[in-house]
Amino acid sequence: MSLVKLVDPVAAEDLGRVHFIGIGGAGMSGIARILLKRGVRVTGSDARGSELVNELRELGATVHIGHAASHVKDADTVVVSTAIRDSNPELGEALKRGVRVIPRAAALASVMAGRTAVAIAGTHGKTTTTSMLTVALQKCGADPSYCVGGQLVTTGLGADEGNGDVFVAEADESDGSFLMLAPDIALVTNVEADHLDNYGDPRAVYDSFNRFVERVGSLLVICADDPGSAALAEVAAKRGLKVRTYGTESDDYRVTGVRPDGFGTRFTIEGRGEVRLAVPGAHNALNATAVVAVADALGLPFEEIRDGLAAFTGAKRRFEAKGEAGGVAVFDSYAHHPTELAADLRAARDVVASYSGDGRVIAVFQPHLYSRTRFFADEFGAALGLADRAIVLDVYGAREDPEPGVSGAMVAERVNLPESHVDYAPDKATVPALVADKARQGDIVLTMGAGDVTELGPQIVAELSTR
Template identity: 85%
Template structure:
């Protein structure tokens, strides 16, 4: 959207009457929900109805299905989703009227203003870490407001207004809009090249995180194990920020040790504090939890309280989410769409299989997301899928991109270092449930992965297994 540029946010009370174009999206609907609960007049439009639209109407929002210039009436501020094109009639009318037009991130910054704001950024793990922090603080009685890029299992919501002074938000770097946020405390879980369709080259990704640090008001929390995030430490210290580190590194302020798979969860220790058990699996989640513990300490929450809060976290939607079990085969779904994320989830799946049976296998069902990302990372995707026992690779979910010659799921499948017969390229999505059911046997885990409509296959695989 070339017509909508990055802008400095204003305080929420200055937004006036707010109209959201594309209000049904997860991020947009969450901000709208918070504004409505604060008594702000909210209207909006979306291409289709949804449960989110219904919920906003119940809170008093005036929501239109379909887009029309006539919807821009008695409005002061217009918030625009990244999915909205410049040709949208509502956007055109807002610009014609000279209204304040801002992207979602600026609206998020507005509702965060005046709170003790915590923003969680990073190439991977930000949704889970933000969700984990939110649930743990809720269990500690902090009652934060929150805005997450996914849905909490505990509430079914991705955003809500809390009674406390803390505001927890996920900071999305995909389009650089996280540079509109100005949190008091920021977490950077890791920094790796991604979204190169937007950034162009890896250096620009690292530079954007350095600029994000310049927006932080008080404390930067970083993973000492990750070179990309650790590189931000001298930048933060030069600005006079307090820096807190976590990870398995010896020098970490919150040092993680003794990580042990524990059924569907993981147990670990924070040196000098004590043991922690999570109900979600994987070394990466132990590190995410250490970030939460570090933030909680900055907020004055005792270790014992946040440890108990973490024990109550059962996950976020599409983050190693259980979809069902049939015929002794457990099926999970993950939003993983970057090689590092695939590797982390497949290692977690291996831990779960080993913990329960020791003899089960891990079957990965992967749908590459975006033609550009598939082209950039085909080799790395293949290597990550090699951590599974069997891999089924779907065709690319193009989302906002047009197809590229020579770029398909086959490009990834041919890079998977598994023996012949244990890797299959499956361009016909409808055939995948039966194909997976043919391969699976009791004790196995099936993990569907990707940011596209692969998520719809989990229940269908369970149904196919049950029918055998």
């Protein structure tokens, strides 16, 4: 099942003058940045100003705040994100004038064309793995172009133009748009049911990844530990693709001896050697091993990639440190699927064990989307049971309207912890004080969710500092 209309990519130099509707978004602004660095004339519009908008203006883009038909008068190509409604006046004007209109993913395919394209896909871990690969390649002098769904801590950017031949991109499956990419090398971290508001049923999710593999040029790297990812080997074999696996069950890149190392992680790749990461969690050991597999295919030496992985300090909102007060450390995570919550909470427990051994993990979770909450309420409850205490906010609806009977309470009542260790906090403003009342020296607080829960980290640190 494809949720998008496939568009043949147009070479970046043939796009002409490009106008982005919603240019301030993370994905859109990254592609605009790369085009600007290639000398393409870029204009755009967004509902509000931002730091990203200001950066694009400094690079030479003309950016309008607010939408109006007149903004597309000089455009040869108009790029739209999935957030743009059909009623948008700029989109309407472009269609009326017969201007080429393409989705964000098609624009990404255009800037990847002509490079050795590496796409990282999967239900979880895309941003971290894409960021890891980018930093590792940078550290060994490959200087890739890249486009990530988050921001690298090392550069503060989510996308940039490099001088090397490699282009590394995160491939987003949420709306099926990764089917517009045709990478030379693809890495699939895992495949699970998600985005069912778009796909309708889990089978359609798996089918979309099958179709993605059919668009890969030469190599598919998959996780042997994940059944959904491992199943793609059969599709790849039918196409004659080279396949490499990684994981604790892999015959190609086998991971052993994973253990916490302070805030980081140590592990061994059999036949290669030991790797030390500055980020926590067994899932990051897998992500890093996937990077080694891709780097091998690119002909890069393991020793240099290992040093690059050691230099990786994370991506924004991926177990990102927000501060510490009163002996309590606060982190923030974009985790919004049960598997992601479980991985981050296990990583938090590893960090606690490395430092004090008797600290607790306090999870502050904001469910994202009413549909996802309805689909996965039981699984969210089970994942939050890995914490010592859980605070559940109300649902962040994002693009969805509220559903009767669907709220954060659905998740809170399913958390497998003593009732006294679970709080439902529909008023977000009460959470910093609630956390400060419960936290004690040696604890870790982890805010989780794809919504505005990220705002709470600094507020929690500030509240803790007053106690």
